[in-house]
Amino acid sequence: MAITTAQSPFRTDPLTGLRIDLTAQALVKTNAVLAVVFLLVGGLAGLLVALTRWPAVHLLPADLFYMALTAHGLVALVVWIVFFEMAVIYFCATSLLNCRLAAPKWAWAQVVLMTVGTAITTVAVLQGESSVMFSAYVPLAAAPHFYLGIILFAVGALIGCFVFWGTLVIAKEEKTYEGSLPLTVYGCMIAVVIAVFTLATGAVILIPAFLWSLGLIKSVDPMMYRVVFWGFGHSSQQINVTAHITIWYTVAGLAFGAKPMSEKVSRTAFLLYICFLQLGSTHHLLSDPGLSASWKIVNTSYMMYLAVLASLIHGLTVPGSIEVAQRRNGLDNGLFEWLRKCPWGNPVFSSTILSIIIFGFIGGISGVVMSVEQINMIIHNTIYVPGHFHGTVAGGTTLAFMGLTYYLVPVLFQRQLILKPLAAIQPWLFGGGMAVFAVALMGAGTLGVPRRHQDMTFAGQALAYDYGGMNQLLMAIGEIGGVISVVGGAAFILIIVGSILMGEPVPANAKCIVAPPADAGGHKKIGMGGFEAPGTFVLALTLFVCLVLYYFVNFKYLATLWPLT
Amino acid sequence: MGYSFTAPDKNWAREPIERTEILWIIIAGSWCLFMFVWMIAWHWIGNQNMNTEAYKTFTDVYAKKTEEFTKQYTVRQDASDPSLPVVAPPPGSDVYIAGSIFQWRPVLELQKGKSYRLHISSLDYVHGFSLQPENINFQAYPGYEQVITVTPNKAGTYGIVCNDYCGLGHHTMLGRIYVKE
C-alpha cells in the first residue's frame, strides 16, 4: 500500500496548508470547469424562459419555449449541480483526509461519461423531438437518445460515488487521518449514500423508458413512472441539500475559524437525512389519484418531519457556529455585533449567508407548507413550485457552490481572483434577484398561475381564463428578478473564468487564508443569558414565527375552498 | 480546537450540548410533531381533503363513459365555443370530465351548495386539472380514474387550466365549469 502512495505526487498548498493530490486536483478542476460551463448554458436557457414568461416580453414561440425549458431544467438542475458535486466530493475525500484519490482512471471515466451523456441529451433536446421537460412523463415520448444520454450521465455519477467510497477506504486503511471523519467529509459521505440509491432509482425507471422509446417494450405505466421517477428526481434534491449544508459548515470554518457547536447534534441531523429524506419524493404525488392518505402523510412528512427537524437544526447550528466563533474572537457585545461585523463584502461569506437565508426563509418555509397533504392541492403544478425550488436549488445550492468556488479558485488554480469589486456584489445580484424571482412566483402561484406554460393570457382561446392584472404584474416582477439573477450569474462566470485564465499567480510564499481556530484561547465565557449564540437563536425564532404564521394562513385560505372529500 | 473539516476531538460524542441548540431542538421538534398531527387531524376537522377513491381504467372505456354522460345531460352548446356541449347533471350524480390534447371536455354546469361525484381522467397524456380561481389542482393520468366529491360553494364561471406539460399545445388546453345559484 505504501508504495502506491509514494507514486502519487502531492503538493502542499500555501493558502490552506492542505496536502493536495495532484491527480485529484486535476479531476476537481475539470469537473468544476465543466460545471461552470454548463451553468452558463443553463443560465442562458433560463434567461430565454424567463423572458417568455414575462407577459410584456413573451419572447419565444411555444416550440422554442418548451425546448428551452427542457434544456434549462436538465442543464441547470442536473448537469451543473452534479458536475460541481463531483468536484466537491473528490476534493473533500482527498485533500481533507490527506489521501490520494482511489482509481483515478475510473474518475476520468466519470468525467467522460457525464460529458458524453450531457452532449447526447442536449443534442436530442436541440433537435426538437424531445421537448418533454426533464421529468419526461410517459406516455409523452422523447427520442431514444434523450434517455440514453441521461442514463450515461447517471452511470458516470455513480462511478464518481464509488471513487469517493474507495478513497474513504484507502484513507482508513492507510491511516491518513486520526479518529472520526471530519464533519465535512461525513456530510459528503451522507450525500453519496443518498446519491447511490437515488441513481439506482433513476436507472429503474429511465431504462424502461429508454427501451419503450425504442419500441422494445410496449408501455410503461404513467403512474408507476411518476412514482419511481420522483424517487430519483426528488432524492437528487436531497443530495444537493446535503452537499450545500456541508459547504455551509466548511465555509464557517474557513472564514471564521468556527467549529460545529456540537458534533453530536450536527452528525445526528445528517444521519436523519439518510433515514428519512428520500420519503420526500412523495411531495410530487400528493395530488395524484389512488394513493392512500396514510401513505401520503407518513412519506410527505418524512416520517413525522424528522428530516425537516434535521434541516431546522442545521439552519441554527451553522450560523450559530459562526456567532460563537465571532464572539470568541472578541465580538461579544449585544445580540448582533458578531453579525454586523461579518465580512459582508467578501463573496465567500456573502454567498454562504445569503444561501442560508434564501434556503431557510424562502425554499424551506415554502417547502414545508406546500408538502402538507391538503395544502398541496392549492399549489400543485402552479408557478409556486418553480418559486419554491429556485429558493432551494438556485438561491440555496447554486449560491453556496458559488461561494465555495470563490474560495477554491486560488487554492486549486493558484490564481488570484480578478474583478474583486464585481465579486463583492455578485452574490447580492444573483441571490437578491433570485429571492425576488422566487417570492413573486410563489405569489402568482398562490393565485393559480400554472408552471411550464407558454401563454397565461390564453390569447385567441374560446374558453380563455383571465388571470387578471395582479398576476401579470407578479410575473413581470418575478422575471425582472430573474433577469437580475442572470446578470449575477454571468458576473460569476466572468470572474471565475477570467481569474482562471488571467488571474495573477498566487505567490509561493502567500499567507494562509484559513482563519485560525476561534477557540484557540481556551473557553472563555461568551454570549448572553446562558446562550452562547443568542443572536442566532433570535433569528431562528424569527424563522419559526414566519413558518407558523404562513402555515396557518394557508390553512385559512384552504378552508374557504369548495369542500372536497 | 478544530474545524468542521478537520477530525473532531476524540470525545466528541460525549461533549455536552449547548443550551441554544437544546432549546431549539425542543421548539422545532414540538412544531414538527404538531404539523404531523394537524395534517392527520385535518381529515376530520377540515372539509378539503383528497379522496383516495380511484380506479384503474382504459382510455377508450373512460372516453365512452364520458361520451354517454355528455349525451344524457347536455342542455345546450357553450356560448363561447359552440362546438362544446354544456352538461348539467343532477346533484349527487356521477360527473365525468376527460382531458385530452388540448381540451377538458365537456363543459359542466353545477349548482351551488350541491355535491357531485366528479370523475377525472385523461385520454392520452398526463395532464393537470387546475380549477380557477379556486386554485384546486389535481394530477390526471391516462388509465386511472379519480373520483372526488366536490361541493361548489360560490356561484360563477370557473376555468379549468391544464397545468402539467402535455405537448406543444399545452398552454391552449382549457375547460370550464359554470356554477349556478
Ligand code: HEM
Ligand atoms: C439564473 C437565473 C435563473 C432564471 C432566470 C431561471 C428561470 C426559470 C424560469 C422562468 C423557469 C420556468 C418556470 C415555468 O414556466 O414552469 C425555470 C424553471 C426551472 N429552473 Fe430556473 N432559473 C434560473 C436558475 C436556475 C438554477 C440555477 C437552477 C438549478 C440549479 C434552475 C432550475 C430550474 C428547474 C429544475 C426548472 C423547472 C423546469 C421544468 O419545469 O421542467 N433554475 N427557471
Ligand SMILES: [Cu+2]
Ligand atoms: Cu394538458
